Amino acid sequence: MTQQLLKIRGLKIEGKSDEIWNPIVNGIDLDLKKGEVLGLIGESGAGKSTVGLAAMGFTRDGCRISGGLVEFAGIDLVTASAAVKRGMLGKRIAYVAQSAAASFNPAHRLMDQHTEAPTQHGLQLKADSELDGIELYRRLRLPDPDNIGFRYPHQVSGGQLQRAMTAMAMSCRPDLIIFDEPTTALDVTTQIEVLAAIRDIVEQFDTAAIYITHDLAVVAQMADRIKVLLRGDEVEEADTRNMLTDPKEDYTKSLWAVRSFQRPSKPAVLKGATPIVSLKNVSAAYGKSPVLFDVDFEIHAGRTVAVVGESGSGKSTAARCITGLLPPKQGHIEFNGEALPLDYRKRSKEQLRQAQMIYQMADTALNPRSRIGDIIGRPVQFYSGLTGPAKRKRVEELLVQIEMEPSQYIDRLPGELSGGQKQRIGIARALAAEPQFIICDEVTSALDQLVAEGILKLLAQLQDDLGLSYMFITHDLATVRAISDEVVVMKDGRVVEQGPKAEMFRPPHHPYTDLLLSSVPEMDPDWLTNLLKIRGVDNIGDAAVQKM
Amino acid sequence: MGSIFQIILHRLALGLVTLLIVSMVIFVAVNALPGDFAQAILGQGATDEAVTQIRADLGLDQNYFLRYFGWLGNVLTGNLGISFAQMNFASGMGGDQVSLVGVAEQIAPRFRATMFLAGVTAMIAVPISITLGILAALYRNSLFDRTVNIATLSSISSPEFFLAYILILLLAVLNPVFPSLSNVYEGMALGEKLNRTMLPALTLTLVVTAHMMRMTRAAIINLLASPYIEMARLKGISPMRVIVRHALPNALAPIINVIALNLAYLITGVVVVEVVFVYPGIGQLFVDSVKIRDIPVVQACCLIFAAAYILLNLIADILSILSNPRLRHPK
Numbered sequence: 001m002t003q004q005l006l007k008i009r010g011l012k013i014e015g016k017s018d019e020i021w022n023p024i025v026n027g028i029d030l031d032l033k034k035g036e037v038l039g040l041i042g043e044s045g046a047g048k049s050t051v052g053l054a055a056m057g058f059t060r061d062g063c064r065i066s067g068g069l070v071e072f073a074g075i076d077l078v079t080a081s082a083a084v085k086r087g088m089l090g091k092r093i094a095y096v097a098q099s100a101a102a103s104f105n106p107a108h109r110l111m112d113q114h115t116e117a118p119t120q121h122g123l124q125l126k127a128d129s130e131l132d133g134i135e136l137y138r139r140l141r142l143p144d145p146d147n148i149g150f151r152y153p154h155q156v157s158g159g160q161l162q163r164a165m166t167a168m169a170m171s172c173r174p175d176l177i178i179f180d181e182p183t184t185a186l187d188v189t190t191q192i193e194v195l196a197a198i199r200d201i202v203e204q205f206d207t208a209a210i211y212i213t214h215d216l217a218v219v220a221q222m223a224d225r226i227k228v229l230l231r232g233d234e235v236e237e238a239d240t241r242n243m244l245t246d247p248k249e250d251y252t253k254s255l256w257a258v259r260s261f262q263r264p265s266k267p268a269v270l271k272g273a274t275p276i277v278s279l280k281n282v283s284a285a286y287g288k289s290p291v292l293f294d295v296d297f298e299i300h301a302g303r304t305v306a307v308v309g310e311s312g313s314g315k316s317t318a319a320r321c322i323t324g325l326l327p328p329k330q331g332h333i334e335f336n337g338e339a340l341p342l343d344y345r346k347r348s349k350e351q352l353r354q355a356q357m358i359y360q361m362a363d364t365a366l367n368p369r370s371r372i373g374d375i376i377g378r379p380v381q382f383y384s385g386l387t388g389p390a391k392r393k394r395v396e397e398l399l400v401q402i403e404m405e406p407s408q409y410i411d412r413l414p415g416e417l418s419g420g421q422k423q424r425i426g427i428a429r430a431l432a433a434e435p436q437f438i439i440c441d442e443v444t445s446a447l448d449q450l451v452a453e454g455i456l457k458l459l460a461q462l463q464d465d466l467g468l469s470y471m472f473i474t475h476d477l478a479t480v481r482a483i484s485d486e487v488v489v490m491k492d493g494r495v496v497e498q499g500p501k502a503e504m505f506r507p508p509h510h511p512y513t514d515l516l517l518s519s520v521p522e523m524d525p526d527w528l529t530n531l532l533k534i535r536g537v538d539n540i541g542d543a544a545v546q547k548m
Numbered sequence: 549m550g551s552i553f554q555i556i557l558h559r560l561a562l563g564l565v566t567l568l569i570v571s572m573v574i575f576v577a578v579n580a581l582p583g584d585f586a587q588a589i590l591g592q593g594a595t596d597e598a599v600t601q602i603r604a605d606l607g608l609d610q611n612y613f614l615r616y617f618g619w620l621g622n623v624l625t626g627n628l629g630i631s632f633a634q635m636n637f638a639s640g641m642g643g644d645q646v647s648l649v650g651v652a653e654q655i656a657p658r659f660r661a662t663m664f665l666a667g668v669t670a671m672i673a674v675p676i677s678i679t680l681g682i683l684a685a686l687y688r689n690s691l692f693d694r695t696v697n698i699a700t701l702s703s704i705s706s707p708e709f710f711l712a713y714i715l716i717l718l719l720a721v722l723n724p725v726f727p728s729l730s731n732v733y734e735g736m737a738l739g740e741k742l743n744r745t746m747l748p749a750l751t752l753t754l755v756v757t758a759h760m761m762r763m764t765r766a767a768i769i770n771l772l773a774s775p776y777i778e779m780a781r782l783k784g785i786s787p788m789r790v791i792v793r794h795a796l797p798n799a800l801a802p803i804i805n806v807i808a809l810n811l812a813y814l815i816t817g818v819v820v821v822e823v824v825f826v827y828p829g830i831g832q833l834f835v836d837s838v839k840i841r842d843i844p845v846v847q848a849c850c851l852i853f854a855a856a857y858i859l860l861n862l863i864a865d866i867l868s869i870l871s872n873p874r875l876r877h878p879k
Contacts, residue, residue, distance in 0.1 A: 086786065090784035090785070095782040102776065106874070117784065154874050335743075
């Protein structure tokens with residue numbers, strides 16, 4: 001059982017940008033025995049996915065393996081011919097991608113994609129492979145395993161697709177599976193189900209795995225050993241328990257420490273104070289399908305209200321109602337005690353100025369062809385009428401506020417900035433209007449933990465300096481804990497629970513809040529095992545949500 | 549499936565509205581042509597009385613609206629009118645209309661011939677274009693890819709008559725494989741008809757292949773960066789199967805639309821090729837009728853061209869919609 005399966009020595013990978021080959025991975029060693037699970041963690045740009053793919057002898061377009069050895073079952077995949085590698089891929093080494101929704105071909109049924117590898121590799125007839133697929137779907141606890149495979153990808157939910165993809169990876173009973181952030185795109189309650197399913201099936205078939213993630217708590221549940229990467233270099237490697245309790249390197253320690261940021265709580269809101277924003281019995285629909293039902297909450301001056309819920313719970317729709325992008329069907333929205341016109345087109349410039357928004361994907365929310373000075377300058381000019389040197393001066397002030405050196409950044413394009421810097425520009429653009437209230441829609445969920453922490457600290461600082469109010473939409477309860485004063489929990493378009501943060505994190509909870517809270521992975525390697533024991537196999541994650 | 553049916557009905561209704569608008573445009577445009585049939589047929593020595601007389605006979609002196617709605621009403625009942633050119637003005641009375649052949653009967657054989665040529669061309673050009681497109685995508689940036697691109701681009705950039713004469717030189721004069729004259733007629737045996745149609749069909753194939761092939765190539769390559777293509781490659785699927793089974797079904801919509809546009813061109817825009825090969829298609833009839841301001845024929849031809857364009861685009865739309873599994877298999 002202790003047979004060496006994968007041996008990587010001095011792996012170097014380069015990526016091409018602007019016609020120059022730049023190093024991405026600078027000499028990584030990696031060993032994996034049969035049936036062993038190795039966790040590969042690091043921030044974006046650490047090269048973890050690149051290493052994961054290279055373990056299959058594969059590089060994305062624009063990348064190349066420039067040195068080293070990738071030996072799988074005695075075959076060097078770096079020098080092997082394309083045909084030899086094709087013979088191994090899918091059959092002996094399989095891959096589970098981050099987004100199952102994007103990685104299943106939309107044009108074919110799940111089962112046809114499941115049976116493709118076994119039939120193309122000549123291992124099984126299609127009919128046998130289908131029966132095996134149904135058996136795998138059953139073991140992965142997919143609902144209606146006999147029929148679910150005959151649906152198209154868009155007819156199946158994200159968590160189910162991720163399990164179907166794990167089943168597909170298992171179809172040839174490979175020796176090694178590369179899991180590339182398989183639960184990052186999922187809600188916490190769904191994530192648990194997928195984690196449990198992956199762990200079980202890997203154990204049952206004694207499959208070796210490389211589990212790539214940026215989430216330390218997740219990797220703690222899945223891996224026997226953990227390797228930490230930083231910008232293409234190995235930081236350290238150790239057994240999971242040792243790594244969690246006794247990290248050696250400063251970088252690893254800093255990763256562990258991120259979760260400690262928490263701003264001090266503020267005194268309770270005065271009775272009778274007029275809230276900045278209040279939603280009164282707001283119901284809304286997209287076309288004919290209703291999405292919000294009777295939503296009612298308030299946001300007071302200088303405070304942060306976290307709106308929590310899973311995808312589809314209506315958090316972002318509530319934000320769209322406040323901004324007037326989606327006029328509610330019923331109810332109304334008050335600003336400083338005054339009812340706002342429901343449609344943003346009917347609001348005055350002053351009303352528009354008061355509520356600004358920061359978006360999840362800073363990448364797509366900034367015009368790639370505009371310079372930073374113009375991106376921030378436009379709302380400055382629009383709302384305060386400043387032009388010329390006065391406008392530029394104001395933009396510079398804003399850049400200072402978001403802790404970016406004006407002379408260095410004002411003439412740059414968004415593409416030249418890092419993810420965290422782009423998000424800061426998004427914040428400056430919102431500040432440019434001098435609003436009282438900002439909606440932050442999942443502003444940190446696309447960022448690495450260290451960078452996200454910087455953004456949270458900045459937002460907290462700005463709140464103290466400028467007396468801003470935030471509506472903070474998130475699905476990440478760690479962020480809620482760090483920054484919020486009040487919490488609103490939403491599910492299926494309704495508010496299930498709301499109150500001050502201290503109360504929300506103290507039992508008794510609404511059962512759904514309880515489920516959400518207990519579904520957040522913890523650093524304890526036994527967390528998942530214990531949770532499954534408490535909840536019972538048929539009452540985890542999504543299944544538990546559906547029972548409510 | 550209800551939603552697809554609704555979409556198709558919706559598109560069909562839109563198509564009919566478009567056709568109605570086009571009929572107005574045709575009518576206005578044809579009437580805006582300088583001169584009219586009376587002047588054209590009587591020539592320079594025409595007396596004002598004769599011109600007026602013929603205009604009165606043909607109803608050309610009537611109000612525009614009356615003439616438009618009269619024409620539209622007739623078209624809707626299937627009557628495309630009588631060609632002016634067939635009438636006998638020597639009698640001064642517009643001739644004995646009972647024995648005359650209507651525009652519909654006059655156009656029908658020409659239209660069938662055009663459809664035959666378009667059909668033969670499509671059967672050659674579409675499979676070739678798609679195959680070349682797939683191969684070019686598979687061996688992208690290779691010598692093969694570049695050769696195919698340059699060859700199809702050169703052929704589309706050359707004038708049609710030039711391609712036609714080159715083909716005549718190669719396949720009729722130097723190596724007499726096909727006849728250079730394509731004077732097909734109704735009732736001819738299919739084999740002979742095909743034989744005579746081959747040169748114009750090959751000429752047109754050279755003209756339309758580039759668009760379809762390049763769109764197939766581009767649509768497929770566009771998808772090659774998708775995660776599901778990477779997944780297929782990571783399952784060890786062969787490159788050819790990755791393209792044909794995983795990329796092509798998702799690239800169909802743009803390909804279908806380009807095919808439809810090119811087929812519409814084959815029906816409406818092939819007059820030069822018809823002239824070179826003396827092929828009795830609708831294009832020649834159309835040009836001749838414009839020359840003598842034979843308004844019923846011109847209008848009927850325009851209407852058929854418009855209908856062909858609209859119908860082909862409608863079919864392309866519907867097929868593109870059907871190529872989307874989200875619509876074929878709703879949740």
